[in-house]
Amino acid sequence: MKETKTLTCVACPKGCEVTVEFEGNEILNIDGHACPQGQTYAEEEIVAPTRILPTTVRVKGGALPLCPVKTSKQIPLEIIHDAMEIIGQKEVEAPIEIGQVIVENILDTGADVVATRDLPRKIEV
Amino acid sequence: MLKVKKDVVVIGGGPAGLAAAAEVYDNGVEDVIILERDFELGGILPQCIHNGFGLHYFKEELTGPEYSQRFENDVEERDIEVKLDTMVLDVTPDRKVYAMNQEEGFLEIEAGAVILAMGCRERTAGALGIPGTRPAGVLTAGTAQRFTNIEGYVPGEEVVILGSGDIGLIMARRMRLEGADVKAVCEILPYTGGLTRNVVQCLEDYDIPLLLNHTVTKIIGNDRLEAVEITEVDENMKPKPETSKIIKADTLLLSVGLIPENELSKKADVVLDDTTGGPFVNEGRETNIEGIFACGNVLHVHDLVDWVTQESQIAGNWAAKYVKGEYKRTGSKIKMKAGENVSYVIPHTIELDGSDRNRMPLYMRVSTPLMAVDINLYADGEKLYSFSEPFAKPGEMITVPLAQKTLDDLDDVKEIRVDIIEKEGQ
Ligand SMILES: Cc1cc2nc3c(=O)[nH]c(=O)nc-3n(C[C@H](O)[C@H](O)[C@H](O)COP(=O)(O)OP(=O)(O)OC[C@H]3O[C@@H](n4cnc5c(N)ncnc54)[C@H](O)[C@@H]3O)c2cc1C
Ligand code: SF4
Numbered sequence: 200m201k202e203t204k205t206l207t208c209v210a211c212p213k214g215c216e217v218t219v220e221f222e223g224n225e226i227l228n229i230d231g232h233a234c235p236q237g238q239t240y241a242e243e244e245i246v247a248p249t250r251i252l253p254t255t256v257r258v259k260g261g262a263l264p265l266c267p268v269k270t271s272k273q274i275p276l277e278i279i280h281d282a283m284e285i286i287g288q289k290e291v292e293a294p295i296e297i298g299q300v301i302v303e304n305i306l307d308t309g310a311d312v313v314a315t316r317d318l319p320r321k322i323e324v
Numbered sequence: 325m326l327k328v329k330k331d332v333v334v335i336g337g338g339p340a341g342l343a344a345a346a347e348v349y350d351n352g353v354e355d356v357i358i359l360e361r362d363f364e365l366g367g368i369l370p371q372c373i374h375n376g377f378g379l380h381y382f383k384e385e386l387t388g389p390e391y392s393q394r395f396e397n398d399v400e401e402r403d404i405e406v407k408l409d410t411m412v413l414d415v416t417p418d419r420k421v422y423a424m425n426q427e428e429g430f431l432e433i434e435a436g437a438v439i440l441a442m443g444c445r446e447r448t449a450g451a452l453g454i455p456g457t458r459p460a461g462v463l464t465a466g467t468a469q470r471f472t473n474i475e476g477y478v479p480g481e482e483v484v485i486l487g488s489g490d491i492g493l494i495m496a497r498r499m500r501l502e503g504a505d506v507k508a509v510c511e512i513l514p515y516t517g518g519l520t521r522n523v524v525q526c527l528e529d530y531d532i533p534l535l536l537n538h539t540v541t542k543i544i545g546n547d548r549l550e551a552v553e554i555t556e557v558d559e560n561m562k563p564k565p566e567t568s569k570i571i572k573a574d575t576l577l578l579s580v581g582l583i584p585e586n587e588l589s590k591k592a593d594v595v596l597d598d599t600t601g602g603p604f605v606n607e608g609r610e611t612n613i614e615g616i617f618a619c620g621n622v623l624h625v626h627d628l629v630d631w632v633t634q635e636s637q638i639a640g641n642w643a644a645k646y647v648k649g650e651y652k653r654t655g656s657k658i659k660m661k662a663g664e665n666v667s668y669v670i671p672h673t674i675e676l677d678g679s680d681r682n683r684m685p686l687y688m689r690v691s692t693p694l695m696a697v698d699i700n701l702y703a704d705g706e707k708l709y710s711f712s713e714p715f716a717k718p719g720e721m722i723t724v725p726l727a728q729k730t731l732d733d734l735d736d737v738k739e740i741r742v743d744i745i746e747k748e749g750q
Contacts, residue, residue, distance in 0.1 A: 207520045211379045212628055214520035215714065233714070250525065253374045253387050254501060255473055264476040267373035267389050276529060283501050297393055315373065316389035 201227065206244050210236040217241045249273035252282055256301050258318060261293030266318045268301050270310040278306055286312055293320045325430045331355035331647045333421045333435040335412045335588065338367020339629050340620025340636040341441035342395035347640025348439075349402045353647050356404055357433070359423050361411040365399070366392035367443050368466070369629070371473045374494050376521070380630035391629060415440075415592040417613050436647040437615045439639055440589055440603070444582040444621040446491075456542040461549030465491040465579040469498070478502045480575025484552050485509040486540045489719075490518040490627060492579025497526035506530075507571050510538040510554055512561055515693050517579075517719045519627060540576065541568060549574050582625045592616055599668045600624040607671045607684060608642030608651070609635065617643045624670055624687070627721055631687065635670075642676070651676055658734065660686070663702070664743040667691045667718070674731070674740075684726045688742060690716040696747040699724055703737045716744055 201222050208215045213233060219241045220228040229241050243249060251273055255265040274282060282305055291301055295318040302312035332348045334341045337360030348356045364370065369377075372388030379385055382394075399406065410425040421433040446464040461480060469491060471479045483504050485492045488511040500506045509527060514536050516523050527534050535554070541563050542553035556567035584602040586594070594603045594611045602623040603611040609619050619639035620632045645651045658674040670687040690697075697716045701708040701724070711724055722744070734740075 207524045209521040209525050212376070212519060212521060212720075214720075231714075248529075250529065251375045251385070255373060255476070257476070263474060265474065267370075267387060267473065269373075269375060269387055279501070297390065315387045316370065316393055 204245070205231075206241055208232060208237040208240045210240045219245055221245050248276040250276050250279065252279055252312075253315070254283060254286055256286055256312075256314075257290045258295065259290055259292045260320055261295065261318045262321050263318060266291065266293075266295050266301075267315045268312050269315050270305065270308075271313050272308075272310045274305070274308045274310050278308070282306055282312075293318055325432055326428050327432045327434070329434045329436075330357050331436040332357070332439065332643055333419075333433050333437075334358045334439045334441055335415070335421070336360065336367065336441035336443055336620075336622070337362070337365040337406065337408075338441060338443050338620060339369060339392060339395060339632050340367070340443070340622070341439070342366075342392075342399050343633045343636035344439045344441055344617075344619055344640035344643070345404050346395065346398045346402060347637040348644045349404055351641055351644035351648075353436075353644040354402075358399070358404065358406045359410045359412050359421070360406065360408050363409055365396050365406065365408070371466075371470045372494075373473045374498075376519075377629050380628065381633050388629075395633070412442075412588060415588050415616070417593045417616075419592075419615055435615075437617065437643040438592075439636075439643055440586075440594075440611075440616065440618040440622050441620050441636065442585040442588060442622045444584045444601075444625055446578070447581040447583060448578065454540055454543055456553075457545055459543070459545035459547055459549045461545065461574050462543060462576045463578070465489070465495045465577045468495055468575075468577050472498055472502060478504065480504060480573075482507060482573045483575045483577060484540070484554070484571055484573045485577045485579060487511065487579035487581070488516040488518050488523070488534065489579040489581065490522050492577060493518045493522040493526040495577055495579070496532050497530060500530045500532065504575075506532050507573060508533045508535050508538075508554070510535045510540060512537070512539040512557055515717065517581075519720060520717075539563065543576065544570070549576055552576055582621065584622050584625065586622060589616075589618065589622070594618070597668070597672065599662075600670070604672045605670065606653075606657075606673045606675045607638075608645075608676050609639035609671065610642060610646070610676075614653075615643075615646055617646075624668065627719060631721060631723060634685065635687070653677075658737055659739045661739050661741040662688070663741040664745055665691050665694065665716075666742050666744050669742055684731070685723045686726055686742070688722050688724070688744075689720075690718055690722070690744050693717040694744070694746055697744050698747050700743045700745065701726075702741045702743070703734055704739055705741075708740070712747060 369388035369392035377391040414422040541555040555563040619636040699711040
């Protein structure tokens with residue numbers, strides 16, 4: 200059955216409304232995107248949506264109790280909750296450097312979970 | 325009291341203050357200092373752990389902390405002086421800055437120029453006047469964000485969010501990912517206040533209902549929030565009592581707007597615009613008080629940090645020129661006028677005589693959302709030029725460049741008006 204869906208491209212803040220015509224996993228037509236990224240986005244969104252996952256990880260001995268992290272690339276939307284669970288079980292020792300790998304190749308997605316800031320040790324007074 | 329002199333004093337170490345300070349330095353004024361009341365730099369960004377920053381400025385998608393760190397590094401590389409845990413208490417019209425910290429006590433800094441970069445604060449439940457009790461569990465979305473992302477404590481399990489600003493949308497997803505049951509986001513207007521991408525990524529991805537034309541009409545609970553009453557509103561935003569429903573919730577997050585933080589500006593006799601809540605400024609982001617500049621959320625609320633950076637570089641550039649005595653107000657002003665369907669245009673006036681006006685973006689917002697628009701600029705009623713955009717929403721700031729060449733041709737013009745209207749032939 201031929202279907203039409205209007206998506207908001209989230210590849211950049213412009214947020215173009217992209218209309219996709221598709222049948223099952225086959226894309227028939229894409230319209231409304233202002234740049235090629237919008238086409239890729241719309242194709243993926245129909246076949247298997249993916250997202251960057253930003254969250255936090257617990258820190259031991261840090262200036263703050265948490266360190267923000269993200270997946271180094273997009274992972275399938277449907278496994279986001281599983282990924283949260285794995286990251287939730289982790290505790291990392293300070294100091295942490297921006298870009299430091301916290302979980303390697305999470306759920307075999309090829310994406311690493313990496314720190315998004317420097318976090319120094321807690322200074323004892 | 326410790327008394328010092330500085331060429332430029334930057335108040336606030338968020339993205340606005342960081343970019344402004346680096347720009348001042350790069351324009352040859354190295355005696356610049358940043359005063360920040362928090363224990364670290366970055367302003368609101370360290371708690372904005374989500375991605376979506378830097379797409380315009382860096383052409384890549386960063387998280388808030390990553391975006392901030394790039395500018396913190398810029399400041400560090402230049403050896404720009406920073407005082408943390410330092411609260412600015414007063415600024416005078418002749419540019420004396422009074423601040424306090426634990427180590428040094430009371431400070432007086434005589435500044436060649438001052439850059440206001442204090443950011444904004446969130447509107448609270450008190451400011452809204454919702455009937456009912458004031459139990460624990462009613463808090464602003466930004467406060468909840470700080471608890472969840474910095475302090476490591478998720479403030480509730482059953483959540484209703486009032487207001488569809490970006491912080492509310494981001495927090496809907498964040499609390500859902502942390503295991504909370506986010507029952508609804510209520511928005512009194514017929515459209516969302518936040519970026520469309522956040523509606524998609526934060527609500528639709530997780531099947532969180534967005535209730536447009538809905539508001540919270542009652543807060544219920546004694547010590548802790550127990551429930552909220554939500555009600556649909558009519559086109560005049562009046563609640564329709566027959567539509568009221570009670571939703572069980574232990575947490576109500578408010579994402580109902582941001583107010584520029586201008587207590588200090590007022591002390592310096594800086595005049596504020598009722599529409600933006602921030603100072604009136606010329607194209608150098610200079611306020612009515614000579615040598616006092618403003619940029620970032622203290623000037624007008626920005627949805628994207630990229631424009632905060634751009635604007636702060638403009639302010640930094642002109643503040644440096646001011647200190648070096650390189651510009652003067654021309655005396656003749658072009659007034660920028662928000663015309664049809666435009667709520668405001670920044671800058672408010674164009675009046676400086678400087679070497680380059682190449683970076684002259686106009687920042688503006690529409691009053692009501694429209695699909696397919698023409699942005700029309702008129703000089704004293706005569707059409708200058710026109711841009712098209714696929715859509716315009718109040719939640720998304722629009723930037724339009726005003727070219728140097730155009731300005732050179734505008735010798736005697738008194739007013740430039742901007743209208744944002746439905747595209748012709750639509
Ligand atoms: C929750 C939230 C989510 C956002 N999400 C996005 C997004 O996804 N993408 C995007 O591009 N943008 C986003 N933004 C917008 C962007 O983060 C802001 O526009 C930007 O941080 C504003 O920078 P600023 O420096 O003007 O203000 P702030 O970041 O608020 O910094 C102001 C600084 O001034 C300091 N200060 C204030 N008063 C004093 C005083 N008296 N003495 C000393 N210091 C003082 C404060 O402590 C603070 O550090 C978001 C904003 C918020 C609030
Ligand atoms: S289609 Fe291109 S321009 Fe439009 S939102 Fe997507 S990435 Fe941005």
